[in-house]
Amino acid sequence: MEGYIHSFESFGTVDGPGIRFVVFVQGCPMRCKYCHNPDTWTFGTAKKYTAEEVAKNALRYKNYFTGGGGITVSGGEPMAQAGFVTELFSRIKAAGVSTALDTSGAMFDCNDVHKFDALLAVTDLVLLDIKHIDGERHRELTGRPNDNILAFARYLSDMGKDMWIRHVLVPGITDDDKYLTDLASFIKTLKTVRKVEVLPYHTMGVVKYASLGIPYPLDGVQPPSAERVLNAKKILGVIQ
Ligand code: SF4
Numbered sequence: 001m002e003g004y005i006h007s008f009e010s011f012g013t014v015d016g017p018g019i020r021f022v023v024f025v026q027g028c029p030m031r032c033k034y035c036h037n038p039d040t041w042t043f044g045t046a047k048k049y050t051a052e053e054v055a056k057n058a059l060r061y062k063n064y065f066t067g068g069g070g071i072t073v074s075g076g077e078p079m080a081q082a083g084f085v086t087e088l089f090s091r092i093k094a095a096g097v098s099t100a101l102d103t104s105g106a107m108f109d110c111n112d113v114h115k116f117d118a119l120l121a122v123t124d125l126v127l128l129d130i131k132h133i134d135g136e137r138h139r140e141l142t143g144r145p146n147d148n149i150l151a152f153a154r155y156l157s158d159m160g161k162d163m164w165i166r167h168v169l170v171p172g173i174t175d176d177d178k179y180l181t182d183l184a185s186f187i188k189t190l191k192t193v194r195k196v197e198v199l200p201y202h203t204m205g206v207v208k209y210a211s212l213g214i215p216y217p218l219d220g221v222q223p224p225s226a227e228r229v230l231n232a233k234k235i236l237g238v239i240q
Contacts, residue, residue, distance in 0.1 A: 002048045003084030006040045016100035018069025021058040028077040031143040033217035036205025040076035055091035070098035079107035089122035102127040108152035126163040133183040157190040170201040180235040
């Protein structure tokens with residue numbers, strides 16, 4: 001099976017445990033205002049690779065996957081190319097290497113919860129990015145609701161799948177203490193959260209918007225202060 005791939009990173013250290021080979025797929029249904037990869041949004045563009053080709057490429061680095069490392073598929077949105085990622089992860093796991101899925105959960109379908117079971121069966125860890133705990137604010141921030149995303153988190157918890165919850169901290173949008181407290185309460189209801197990560201908003205993607213001719217939605221918003229990051233970590237129970 002073939003997948004649309006945006007790019008590869010051979011020695012990733014921020015998308016899951018240890019040293020990882022990261023595959024960035026092309027195509028995402030969300031439009032997060034802070035997205036630093038708007039060049040991954042459009043579907044059906046970018047170069048196509050077979051799962052076999054990607055697996056072979058990634059496994060060349062197998063000896064470097066120290067500290068619990070392995071392969072992460074990120075994006076874009078990996079669950080939008082579930083068949084391709086399922087075959088890729090099957091090949092990776094057959095080689096004895098661990099797999100992580102970095103997803104927004106936006107493709108999860110509450111009316112067809114088993115749709116992604118084959119993919120999850122070959123996924124060791126889900127890195128689930130919860131963009132906003134409040135439904136309305138989530139829609140404003142990403143263009144989509146969060147009901148199915150929260151349902152996905154519950155589904156992972158119920159099936160015993162390990163997950164990391166990630167939350168991008170954006171001043172004035174996601175760093176309100178009430179929202180952080182609500183998010184912390186939601187996370188506490190989940191049984192398989194192994195780590196919570198606070199990712200401070202940054203402006204490194206702004207230049208991409210300019211080159212794509214897209215107005216930057218968060219123009220003027222500055223990264224959070226160290227104090228606000230620490231505050232969020234405390235509320236979300238992040239262990240330093
Ligand atoms: S889900 Fe990720 S890739 Fe998609 S728009 Fe949001 S930040 Fe960008």
